[in-house]
Amino acid sequence: xxxxxxxxxxxxxxxxxxxxxxxxxxxxxxxxxxxxxxxxxxxxxxxxxxxxxxxxxxxxxxxxxxxxxxxxxxxxxxxxxxxxxxxxxxxxxxxxxxxxxxxxxxxxxxxxxxxxxxxxxxxxxxxxxxxx
Numbered sequence: 001x002x003x004x005x006x007x008x009x010x011x012x013x014x015x016x017x018x019x020x021x022x023x024x025x026x027x028x029x030x031x032x033x034x035x036x037x038x039x040x041x042x043x044x045x046x047x048x049x050x051x052x053x054x055x056x057x058x059x060x061x062x063x064x065x066x067x068x069x070x071x072x073x074x075x076x077x078x079x080x081x082x083x084x085x086x087x088x089x090x091x092x093x094x095x096x097x098x099x100x101x102x103x104x105x106x107x108x109x110x111x112x113x114x115x116x117x118x119x120x121x122x123x124x125x126x127x128x129x130x131x132x
Contacts, residue, residue, distance in 0.1 A: 003042075003090055004035020007059040018047055019083055025049045026059040028079075040090040042079060048086070050078035064090070080095045080109065 005027040025047045031038050042048075048056050050073040051065045069075060071094040073126055078087050 002069075002093055003037040004032035004093065005037045005038075005042070006030035007048070014047075014081065017059045018080065020080065023096075024055065025080070026056055026062040034092045036090050038086040040077070041086075042077065042088050042090070043081065046081050048077055048079045050076075052076055059084060067108045067114040 005028045008029050010020065010023045010025050010027060014020070014027060028037070028042060028046045028048065031042065032042055039099065050056060050061060051062055052069070053063060056062045056065070069092050071092055073092045075090055075092060076087060077090055078085055080086075095131050
């Protein structure tokens with residue numbers, strides 16, 4: 001769990017939507033109830049721009065910084081919320097073994113999405129011109 005968030009990279013569309021200066025940072029797309037991130041005050045749709053004094057350029061970079069931080073460490077996270085920079089103090093948690101086996105944390109955090117097999121029905125819903 002480390003801090004209990006799912007993150008994704010900032011896209012050009014998100015830069016425009018949030019009024020950001022550039023595509024740097026990591027968007028919190030989901031937050032685990034009761035997690036260190038939630039307890040610190042971080043919320044879904046916050047854009048993390050600094051982690052413990054280091055600029056965050058991407059979701060993958062934030063994942064690496066998190067993985068390099070020992071459990072029970074207290075870190076400072078700067079995030080943009082509603083156009084305003086806010087600072088949060090977060091105590092790093094641990095990755096529970098069962099969570100690691102169910103879903104590799106690095107993949108889930110680095111990319112911020114899940115995949116599934118496409119069925120003919122789903123393909124038709126997504127693109128009516130698609131022939132399966």
